[in-house]
Amino acid sequence: MRAWWSRVAFLSLALVAPAGAGTLRGRVEVADKGGKKATDLANAVVWVEGPGVKPQPSSATVAMKGKAFVPRVVVVPVGGSVGFPNEDPIFHNVFSVSGENRFDLDLYKKPKSGTWTFRHPGLVRVYCNIHPQMSAYVVVRDNPFWARPAADGSFEIAGVPAGTWVLKAWHERTGEALQPVTVPETGVLEAALTLDASKWKRAPHKNKFGKDYPAGERY
Numbered sequence: 145m146r147a148w149w150s151r152v153a154f155l156s157l158a159l160v161a162p163a164g165a166g167t168l169r170g171r172v173e174v175a176d177k178g179g180k181k182a183t184d185l186a187n188a189v190v191w192v193e194g195p196g197v198k199p200q201p202s203s204a205t206v207a208m209k210g211k212a213f214v215p216r217v218v219v220v221p222v223g224g225s226v227g228f229p230n231e232d233p234i235f236h237n238v239f240s241v242s243g244e245n246r247f248d249l250d251l252y253k254k255p256k257s258g259t260w261t262f263r264h265p266g267l268v269r270v271y272c273n274i275h276p277q278m279s280a281y282v283v284v285r286d287n288p289f290w291a292r293p294a295a296d297g298s299f300e301i302a303g304v305p306a307g308t309w310v311l312k313a314w315h316e317r318t319g320e321a322l323q324p325v326t327v328p329e330t331g332v333l334e335a336a337l338t339l340d341a342s343k344w345k346r347a348p349h350k351n352k353f354g355k356d357y358p359a360g361e362r363y
């Protein structure tokens with residue numbers, strides 16, 4: 145049997161072992177029809193799935209302006225809130241039916257605002273129950289390792305714990321692209337992700353009751 149002091153030494157070594165962390169740096173591309181490169185890469189989101197690190201609390205704002213959600217894409221941590229101020233003098237009804245993140249803020253107009261707190265990681269599709277053309281996306285993450293790419297698609301995620309994780313990218317015209325990555329104890333790992341939007345076409349969605357929006361109405 146191992147002496148008590150060797151066990152203590154082993155335990156303290158484990159506690160002080162340096163928790164290495166590296167940087168993920170790379171570029172996201174979105175390939176539209178005919179291989180054409182998309183330019184709206186700032187609306188993509190890149191994140192790392194796997195590290196069990198709690199994100200810092202933060203919130204976001206998505207305004208309703210000119211019958212559109214502005215901005216169209218935000219990222220919040222689990223437990224983060226998104227405010228939806230209506231800056232239009234007409235009613236909007238913000239809702240989502242995305243799984244456990246479903247919510248309904250009902251009707252309000254300028255200067256009122258509604259807020260929802262997102263409790264589950266995932267992609268939340270947000271719509272207005274009056275105007276079918278309005279759509280936004282809330283990406284809810286359970287760790288702090290995510291980035292919004294610059295206009296040229298470049299991104300950097302620092303402080304990622306060393307280990308093998310899954311790097312994912314998403315854009316509203318594509319599904320997810322994923323790539324296993326082994327993050328080093330120090331330094332930079334380069335990664336490139338391509339999202340295929342070649343098959344995308346605008347598809348109608350249902351209203352909050354699961355029905356088609358009334359046809360022939362002027363919005």
Ligand SMILES: [Cu+2]
Pocket residue numbers: 211235236237272273274275278
């Ligand atoms: Cu609306």
